[in-house]
Amino acid sequence: MTPGERERYLRHLLLKEVGGQGQQKLKNARVLIVGAGGLGAPMIQYLAGAGVGTIGLADDDSVALSNLQRQVIYATGDIGAPKTERAKAFAQRLNPEIDVIEHRVRLDNANAREIVERYDLVAEGVDSFEARYAINRAAIAARRPLVSAAVGRFEGQLSLFKPFAGAGLPCYRCFAPAPPPREEAIDCEREGVFGPVVGVVGALAALEILKEILGVGESLAGRILLYDSLRSMARLAKLPADPACPDCGSIDRESR
Numbered sequence: 001m002t003p004g005e006r007e008r009y010l011r012h013l014l015l016k017e018v019g020g021q022g023q024q025k026l027k028n029a030r031v032l033i034v035g036a037g038g039l040g041a042p043m044i045q046y047l048a049g050a051g052v053g054t055i056g057l058a059d060d061d062s063v064a065l066s067n068l069q070r071q072v073i074y075a076t077g078d079i080g081a082p083k084t085e086r087a088k089a090f091a092q093r094l095n096p097e098i099d100v101i102e103h104r105v106r107l108d109n110a111n112a113r114e115i116v117e118r119y120d121l122v123a124e125g126v127d128s129f130e131a132r133y134a135i136n137r138a139a140i141a142a143r144r145p146l147v148s149a150a151v152g153r154f155e156g157q158l159s160l161f162k163p164f165a166g167a168g169l170p171c172y173r174c175f176a177p178a179p180p181p182r183e184e185a186i187d188c189e190r191e192g193v194f195g196p197v198v199g200v201v202g203a204l205a206a207l208e209i210l211k212e213i214l215g216v217g218e219s220l221a222g223r224i225l226l227y228d229s230l231r232s233m234a235r236l237a238k239l240p241a242d243p244a245c246p247d248c249g250s251i252d253r254e255s256r
């Protein structure tokens with residue numbers, strides 16, 4: 001580690017759960033963030049700050065004025081520019097030691113596997129079920145852990161899916177077998193979302209990614225965290241695997 005890196009990461013190096021070895025793991029890690037919006041913004045901030053060595057950003061959107069209420073890495077002057085371009089510039093200003101790779105595409109069944117395979121871990125905060133299912137399938141096929149975050153109105157949810165890592169562990173599809181009816185779906189475009197909620201849930205997603213890379217604490221695999229900002233409350237619920245799941249029902253699972 002260079003003297004500059006030692007100073008940059010000093011508060012991590014002081015934690016025995018991170019230390020020099022953990023910091024090296026972060027430097028070697030390759031994380032794909034799908035969706036450079038409200039949830040992606042804090043993920044980018046904290047992963048870049050933490051020194052995750054390679055961060056991929058997948059998004060095909062441009063910055064809009066209505067994004068700025070919650071997508072905290074963008075500024076008024078970024079309106080109209082591709083999100084991945086501005087997000088990359090933000091991350092590299094924050095930490096020039098890391099590599100940031102742009103994927104200016106919307107992930108779907110045709111392209112997700114090929115992109116996901118280039119990374120160790122995937123985190124998504126996207127706004128469509130079709131994209132979520134495509135990312136889930138690609139992450140299962142490539143056997144990559146998937147951190148999945150969603151928000152709407154004053155609420156958010158977060159989980160980590162790695163069905164291949166053990167019996168009984170679910171994938172995203174086990175949790176959401178089919179898109180919910182429109183009236184029940186959390187949909188921030190239609191119903192709005194309270195700005196700080198995406199910050200809280202996105203920061204929690206970054207935290208779970210770092211825990212997974214470092215191998216510390218208890219993973220959210222098999223559980224979902226439900227955050228209710230108006231009640232200032234979070235709770236954990238168990239998420240079982242669905243043995244009949246079309247996406248993970250027949251994969252090889254490691255014995256734990």
Ligand SMILES: [Zn+2]
Pocket residue numbers: 163170171172173174175242245246247248249
């Ligand atoms: Zn499944």
